[in-house]
Structures are given as C-alpha cells and as structure tokens.
Amino acid sequence: MSTTVEAASKKQAAPKSAPRRRSSSRRDDEAPLIPILARKVREVEAKAQRGKLGPTNRVKFQVIAFLVREERARVKADQQLTDASRAEQLKRLDGVATILAKTAARDTSLIQLLEVDQATSPVAKRMRRDWLIESGAELAPDELIITDTAPATPTVVPAALADRQVTPPQIEARKESNPFLAPDLTTRSTAPTPRRRLDGWELMGPLYKAFETGAGGGAATMDLPEVPEFDRLSPKGLEVMAHQSRFLEAVRDGHRSFLLADEPGLGKTAQSVLAASVAGAYPLLAVVPNVVKMNWAREVQRWTPHRRATVISGDGDDIDAFADVFIVNYEVLDRHLSWLGDLGLKGMVVDEAHFIKNLTSQRSQNVLALATRLREQNRNPLLLALTGTPLINDVEDFDAIWRFLGWTNGEKPGPALMERLDATGLTPADKSFYPEARAAVISMGIVRRKKKDVAADLPDKLIADLPVELDDEYGRSIRQAERELGQRLADRYRRIIASRSHVDLGPGEIDDDIVRLVAHNELEESKAAGTGSENVFTMVRRIGQAKAQLSADYAAQLQRSVGKVVFFAKHIDVMDAAEAHFAASGIRTISIRGDQSTPARQQAIDAFNNDPEVGIAVCSLTAAGVGLNMQAASNVVLAELSWTAAEQTQAIDRVHRIGQDEPVTAWRIIAAHTIDTKIAELIDSKQGLAARALDGDAVDPQSSDSVQLSALMHLCRQALGAA
Known part of the structure; x- marks a missing residue:
C-alpha cells in the first residue's frame, strides 16, 4: 500500500x-x-x-x-x-x-x-x-x-467461466514442444513509485472534461515521426500510405500502446498487422467482431506473408497452434481465456474497441483481464485499440479503452500518464490544466487522422436525403399511431404538472425536465415491453417495413444507372422484401446477415466486389456495418435509419475506403411527416461530440441524450403544441 x-x-x-x-x-x-x-x-x-x-x-x-x-x-x-x-x-x-x-x-x-x-x-x-x-x-x-488500497489483480478466468474453458488439441502439442515461456529479460524497475504532486487529486473527471470540451483544440493525434525516405515494410506489389508509414515509424521508435482512432476506411487493420511486424510482437492476439475474422486473416497474409494467422472458431479444434497471429471474435473469447493467458502473447489488438465500452459486460472484462496478463508477462507489450468511432454517447466511453491500454485503472491515471500530468506543473484548479491534460493523454498514443487530411486522393462522400410519402393505408396507420403515442406522453406530462403545485409555468411554457422524465419512463417501458405493444421501437420498425418497397425500387433504379449498390437495412423482414423485389427485377444480389458463417460471408463479399453480374449487396446494418471492404460500389442506400450516428458512419464507410476511386453518395430514404424525419436530424446532430473531443473542431455542444430519448421528447413537445 x-x-x-x-x-x-x-x-x-x-x-x-x-x-x-x-x-x-x-x-x-x-x-x-x-x-x-x-x-x-x-x-x-x-x-x-x-x-x-x-x-x-x-x-x-x-x-x-x-x-x-x-x-x-x-x-x-x-x-x-x-x-x-x-x-x-x-x-x-x-x-x-x-x-x-x-x-x-x-x-x-x-x-x-x-x-x-x-x-x-x-x-x-x-x-x-x-x-x-x-x-x-x-x-x-x-x-x-x-x-x-492496492488494486486487485483480476484473474484471467473468472470462476463463472471456469467450466467453459477449452484447450484445443494443437495447443497441447505446442506446449509439449516448448513447455517454457521465453523469459522477459528486459530490466524491470524495483524502486517504489515516487510520490507525485498530483497524487492526491481526483483526476479522472478533469481528464474526461478536457476531451469533452475539446480543450486546446486541434486533432487528437500524438506527434508522429516524418515519413521515412525508404518504404522498408511494404511487400511486393503493395505500398504503405504516408499516414500509415508515420504511425509505423512511431512503433519503430519504441511506442507500444495506441488508440488508433483513424476515421473508418484508412487502413487500421493493415497498420496493426505491420505494427506487430515492426515490434516483433508475436504471438499476437486480435480480438475482432465475427464479421471481420476472415478479413483479418487475409490482411495478415497480404501485408506480412512471412507470418501465419489462424482463426479461432467454436472450441478451436482446427486452429494452427504454431501460428504467429491468433484471431478470435468477442463471442467465443470467453472459452479460450485460459490457454490464451498462458500462451506468452507479446501483443494484443482490439478491433472496434468501442465494443468494450460497457465495463460491466463479460466481453469487456475478458479483454481487460487478458491485457492485464500481457503486462504481467511483458514489460512493454504491443497494445492496440482500433476504432473509428471511440465515442458513442459520452466521453467516459474512453474509460475501458484507456484501461485496456494501461493508461489508467479507472480510478486514477497510471504511472506513465501521471508523470506527464505532473510535468505540466498545473492542477485541475488551474484553467490551463485542461488543454495540457488533453495533450498529455494524446501523447500516450492517440492517433486520429481524418480522410480529408491524409488521403487527398480519396473522394469526399455525400449524404443525400430522399423523402418518401407513405400515402397508403399502412402509412396512415403509422402516422395515427405516432399521434397516439405523442398524446400519451402529453397526458402523462399534464398529470405530473397537475400534481406539482409548486411548478409555476407561464402560458405556453414547458418544463423540459418533466418532458425528459416522461420520455425516459416511456423509453424504459418500451425496452421492457419489446414488440408486444405500440412503442417507439415498433413504430420505427413499421416505418422501415413501409419504406421497404420504395427503398428497394430506388436502389434498383440506381443500380441500373450507376452500377453496383450497397443496400443497408436494420431488420430482416425489410431485407427479405428488398431481395424479393430485386429478384423480380432481374438483379442478382448477395446478402450479408448476422447468421452467416464467416466463409459464406466472405464468399458473398468477394462475389460482390469481383463478379460484374452481382448488382446489389443487401446488408444488415448491425452485421455488415463494420470491417467490410465493399468499395466496388460508390453508392449506398440506407433503407432504415440507425439509432446512432456512429452506426450510420460505419455503414457508409464500407464503401468510402482506401481503394475507392469514385465519389461516394449515401442515399437515406426518409419517411416524410413521421418520426423518421426527426431521427435523421438527431443522428446528424450527434456528429458534434466526436468532432469536439477528437478533432478539436469548434462545434456547438449538442445534447448527448440518446436518439430514442430525444425522439420521444420531440413527440411529447409536438403533442403539447411546442415542437
């Protein structure tokens, strides 16, 4: 202690x-x-x-x-x-x-x-x-x-998961062939950590605040070395781009922990694969979404052909235990914690790292426990958190990522970050502490590049809204249900106002706190009710169903005039309706869904990118929104809106990526005169958080309420006559 x-x-x-x-x-x-x-x-x-x-x-x-x-x-x-x-x-x-x-x-x-x-x-x-x-x-x-108090060291395998652990047969063979881990001979300091000037201050809140306000402005990117004179990394036939080369030079200089937050499509996977090669960080573990496991294996083969990658599926019976790179998806990681913790990993990559933002989830705890074991076994392991959208709802979404990288333990900064904060000579009581604190965290290894800054040859993207009128009986029933929901919210608001004699409101004035409370309660009830009653979720789904035929018809017309199109929807029934329409129109399609096997999904992607007869890719927003390369198309149709700006961005960036040589247009199909219009507006407003915190843009602060909550508040105000 x-x-x-x-x-x-x-x-x-x-x-x-x-x-x-x-x-x-x-x-x-x-x-x-x-x-x-x-x-x-x-x-x-x-x-x-x-x-x-x-x-x-x-x-x-x-x-x-x-x-x-x-x-x-x-x-x-x-x-x-x-x-x-x-x-x-x-x-x-x-x-x-x-x-x-x-x-x-x-x-x-x-x-x-x-x-x-x-x-x-x-x-x-x-x-x-x-x-x-x-x-x-x-x-x-x-x-x-x-x-x-001394921090408790988490066990890699919690008691609740002990019975689920498996050890693939080939791993046993690997252990028998080399029963001893290579020792870490780097010098470890045994001196006690010196007490620092800021040891007594509560610092986590100020650190989050520094990013929330975009203190100091400027993009959140550490100082990177210049592009080397010679490209010593690219295999034959490939070329590392300048922004990728600068990142890799930082690894060559000895930096080992990064939040690589480049915008989607700038080659974070390739940078990670090459970073492991530069650092010699093998065996390397890559924890990734299931949809991109096959792509990760391909990128390892493509950029480091002298290294072997193996994909862990199920119990891992068919893995190559002597591989250099082990690729596992979040969903099956829990059963492989034991042997991965004892494998002697030298590096770890967490792809789409915003997936671990919920610290109470088992997924997050598994990743953090393995990262802790890496630091126990290695003095300076390679740790990479990859995400183009690190902030979803709140600046404290950084928390789990910073813990994974070892920059903080959740309660206070780690020794390295504390040393940098202490060197500022400031405290949170000083206004100038905040830009200095933000810069200190960035210097730990945040790298954030925007496409417009580093890929001049990558075309800009345009998001174009296409309003459609739901003028049939089904559309009219949706608008009626929307009015009834708004009236229900308004009635609850009026009952609360009537019960609070101390609330003094002028004519036409509305208490926003009570509106928010009413909307919050409705949202919680809707989550509990699921699809069993009319609520904001069932209403949005009905809107998607009503738009399905119109969206598919537009995508079919677009395909005939411009070529390949990527069609995104959120619900399976909307995808089914679209695919039926495309088949009736004589257009060949492929489908990307959550229930596909990894080989089947990759085969579909390859067919879309390489087969000129395949005209449209029908994709699930959740299953195909991350990690896929579909730049054979330059047009995207969003048949249904997401609940987050990040999910929309990720979907569009399946097309707007390195390798794209045409301008990209995303066509959002929006049901006019419904809550769909407000949701689109709210999604656009959510872009401000990342722009402020990561890019240093002078964007006016926007509410960080969820889109669902904001939409319900809008319906309530509208019913009260104050929209």
Whole structure:
C-alpha cells in the first residue's frame, strides 16, 4: 500500500481539535459547503439526463449523498444557529437531496450506492476531502491523509467461466514442444513509485472534461515521426500510405500502446498487422467482431506473408497452434481465456474497441483481464485499440479503452500518464490544466487522422436525403399511431404538472425536465415491453417495413444507372422484401446477415466486389456495418435509419475506403411527416461530440441524450403544441 497526501494539505495545518466550520453571519459563510453540493449535484443531474452515468459521476453522486447526510446532522446539532438559520440550511439541503432522488429515479442503479459502506474508496474519500477544503473546512491531519488500497489483480478466468474453458488439441502439442515461456529479460524497475504532486487529486473527471470540451483544440493525434525516405515494410506489389508509414515509424521508435482512432476506411487493420511486424510482437492476439475474422486473416497474409494467422472458431479444434497471429471474435473469447493467458502473447489488438465500452459486460472484462496478463508477462507489450468511432454517447466511453491500454485503472491515471500530468506543473484548479491534460493523454498514443487530411486522393462522400410519402393505408396507420403515442406522453406530462403545485409555468411554457422524465419512463417501458405493444421501437420498425418497397425500387433504379449498390437495412423482414423485389427485377444480389458463417460471408463479399453480374449487396446494418471492404460500389442506400450516428458512419464507410476511386453518395430514404424525419436530424446532430473531443473542431455542444430519448421528447413537445 502507498500513502498519498493532497497538495492542498500543505495549505491546511490544523490541530485535531480544530472546529469543522468557521462561523460567519453571511448566508453562505454559515454553510459554505451547501453551495458546493448544489453545484456538484447539478453536474451529476445534467449527466444523468443525457444517459447512463459514468464511473466518475457515480462516485460524485455517492459523495454528495454522504456529505448531505453529514451536513444535515451538523446543522441539527449546532447550538449556535438560530432556528431561522437552521431551518433555512435544512431547506437548502433538502433541495440537494431532492435532486439526488430525481437523479436516482432516472438511473435506479444509483440507489445501491447509498449503502453505508459504499463511499469508502480512495477516490470517494479524496473527493470528499477536496470539497471540504474548498468550503473552508479545517480538517484534522488524519482526514487529509488518504491511503490508496492496492488494486486487485483480476484473474484471467473468472470462476463463472471456469467450466467453459477449452484447450484445443494443437495447443497441447505446442506446449509439449516448448513447455517454457521465453523469459522477459528486459530490466524491470524495483524502486517504489515516487510520490507525485498530483497524487492526491481526483483526476479522472478533469481528464474526461478536457476531451469533452475539446480543450486546446486541434486533432487528437500524438506527434508522429516524418515519413521515412525508404518504404522498408511494404511487400511486393503493395505500398504503405504516408499516414500509415508515420504511425509505423512511431512503433519503430519504441511506442507500444495506441488508440488508433483513424476515421473508418484508412487502413487500421493493415497498420496493426505491420505494427506487430515492426515490434516483433508475436504471438499476437486480435480480438475482432465475427464479421471481420476472415478479413483479418487475409490482411495478415497480404501485408506480412512471412507470418501465419489462424482463426479461432467454436472450441478451436482446427486452429494452427504454431501460428504467429491468433484471431478470435468477442463471442467465443470467453472459452479460450485460459490457454490464451498462458500462451506468452507479446501483443494484443482490439478491433472496434468501442465494443468494450460497457465495463460491466463479460466481453469487456475478458479483454481487460487478458491485457492485464500481457503486462504481467511483458514489460512493454504491443497494445492496440482500433476504432473509428471511440465515442458513442459520452466521453467516459474512453474509460475501458484507456484501461485496456494501461493508461489508467479507472480510478486514477497510471504511472506513465501521471508523470506527464505532473510535468505540466498545473492542477485541475488551474484553467490551463485542461488543454495540457488533453495533450498529455494524446501523447500516450492517440492517433486520429481524418480522410480529408491524409488521403487527398480519396473522394469526399455525400449524404443525400430522399423523402418518401407513405400515402397508403399502412402509412396512415403509422402516422395515427405516432399521434397516439405523442398524446400519451402529453397526458402523462399534464398529470405530473397537475400534481406539482409548486411548478409555476407561464402560458405556453414547458418544463423540459418533466418532458425528459416522461420520455425516459416511456423509453424504459418500451425496452421492457419489446414488440408486444405500440412503442417507439415498433413504430420505427413499421416505418422501415413501409419504406421497404420504395427503398428497394430506388436502389434498383440506381443500380441500373450507376452500377453496383450497397443496400443497408436494420431488420430482416425489410431485407427479405428488398431481395424479393430485386429478384423480380432481374438483379442478382448477395446478402450479408448476422447468421452467416464467416466463409459464406466472405464468399458473398468477394462475389460482390469481383463478379460484374452481382448488382446489389443487401446488408444488415448491425452485421455488415463494420470491417467490410465493399468499395466496388460508390453508392449506398440506407433503407432504415440507425439509432446512432456512429452506426450510420460505419455503414457508409464500407464503401468510402482506401481503394475507392469514385465519389461516394449515401442515399437515406426518409419517411416524410413521421418520426423518421426527426431521427435523421438527431443522428446528424450527434456528429458534434466526436468532432469536439477528437478533432478539436469548434462545434456547438449538442445534447448527448440518446436518439430514442430525444425522439420521444420531440413527440411529447409536438403533442403539447411546442415542437
């Protein structure tokens, strides 16, 4: 265990008997902690309104709740307060408590954080102490000292998965042929980690904030070496592009952990394969979506033909245990954790790394446990997180990726990042800390290039909306159902307003917090109900079904005039209807779906790219939205809209990739006069988060509410006459 002391403790030298508060006749001087709690609880409330709270704000919620409890007890026991002053302070504390309760109603998982033994982590204790010091409290020395608990080392195979572990027969043969792992002879420092100036500060929240505000501007890309004079990496017949070469030179210079966040289509797979070659990081493990396993094996063969790759499927009975690169999909990783953890891996790549953003998922825990084992076995393993869309809903989506790379442990920065933050000479109390902190994290290995900056020969893409009118009986029933849903939301809103006599609204004025609460409750009920009742999900699906014939007809016309077309839909029945229409029109198609085997999917992709008789690829948004190369087409039809901007971007970028030599156009088919129009608008508005956090663009902040929640809020306002 190591002991850390807040820098601010140097400013506070108080005997143990010092009183907690200094008396004053001014309102906030009598209770200086209350305005701090009020400000902090509003910050947590704002986050809760936008979706699931991240780890930092969950801790903040804990600390606010316990300080409210402590402050309430202090106020009641303070004999120096007048009755009026005591009543006023208790009323203000009740206001903070009310917001806490309202926030917990939005995210019921917060309720368990109120247990007495919950706010005991070093991060919570440190946050509590910092707020008390900010309020002017005089703390005893034992309250200034925060003791960090040693982090628990996760086991690679959790007990719940122990019975599922398999060991492919060939792996046994590999172990018998070489029963000993090659020792890591690099020097390891045995000196204790020196205490740093920032050890006592809560830093994760400020780090997220630095990215959320785009502090300092500029693209999130570390300084990279210049393009070398000679291309020493490309195999015969291939050529590494300039932006790829600069990344690989950073690997050659010794950098080993990267968040490679290049926009989709800029060759992240090829860069990773070559990075492993440059670093000698074999055996290498690539954890990838199932849909791209075959493509990964091909890229290994293409860019490093002297290396062997093997794809792990099922129990891995047919793998090549002596391969250099092991490729496994997320879904089957859980049964291979044991032998992969003992294989002596020297590198690990996580493709579409935003898949691990949910830290509570087994998928995320499996990946993080293997990464921890790599760091135990190697002093400096190659760790690559690949994703063109690292941020989906919130800046704290970075959390799992940073943990995988070893930059943080979730509660605080790791030693290397802490050293860089400490070198700034600043603290989170300094405004200039935030651009410096963002730059420090970027220097750890974030690489983000945009197509327009690094691939001048890659054509721009255009997203064109095609409104269609659903003027048949089915379309009219959809619009009627939409009006009924909006009216249901409006009725709930009016009932809540009527029950709250303290809500004072002017003519035509609407309480947005109550609108959000009504929409949130409807969304949760819809998720629970599934397809059993009329809700926002069934409504959007019905819209997709209504558009299926119109979308397919447009795609068929487009194919006849421009050649190959990629047709994306979200639901199987929409894909089925489209394929039937194309068959009736005499157009040959291939299909990419989630239930296909990897060889069948790759065969379909090859047919689309290489067979001139195949005119349209009918693809599932979820099954074909990542990792596929379909640049034989330059036109995409989006028959159904996604719920996220990232999913839409990923789909379009199956065509807008390196190797594309024509301008790319994505045609969004949108049902006019329905919620479809609003969803398209909301998807476009979500582009601002990544532009602000990763690209440093001066984009106005947009709500980070989910598209579903925002769409329901729109319906409610529309029904109330204030759309």
